[in-house]
Amino acid sequence: MDVSPFYRWEGDDLILQCHLQPKASKDEIVGLHGDSVKIRITAPPIDGRANSQLIRFLAKSFGVSRSAVTILSGESGRQKRVKIEAPVRLPETVSIKRDEGESQ
Numbered sequence: 001m002d003v004s005p006f007y008r009w010e011g012d013d014l015i016l017q018c019h020l021q022p023k024a025s026k027d028e029i030v031g032l033h034g035d036s037v038k039i040r041i042t043a044p045p046i047d048g049r050a051n052s053q054l055i056r057f058l059a060k061s062f063g064v065s066r067s068a069v070t071i072l073s074g075e076s077g078r079q080k081r082v083k084i085e086a087p088v089r090l091p092e093t094v095s096i097k098r099d100e101g102e103s104q
Helices: 049-062
Strands: 007-010 013-021 028-033 036-040 069-073 079-084
Touching: 013 049, 036 049, 049 069, 049 079
Parallel strands: 013 036
Antiparallel strands: 007 013, 013 079, 028 036, 069 079
């Protein structure tokens, strides 16, 4: 079984290990950064703005509501663990696959 270090499935929920780059020119998933997926966010890391923008961006990218995206750890740093509840779609930017036998 091919297990990637930057994500794992917990039932229907996706747990992502993220490396955040705030104050970028646009919101985008750019690929891998070590054991994390690198995400650029336009918001600055002031007063939780980058975290809020990350939640909005991931919700839109995975086709879920903002309430379905939770920062599990790393609220004050660049390295974050994020849970996405039952994503409707998976971005093509990075290769995220469901375990065999799971429906998508």
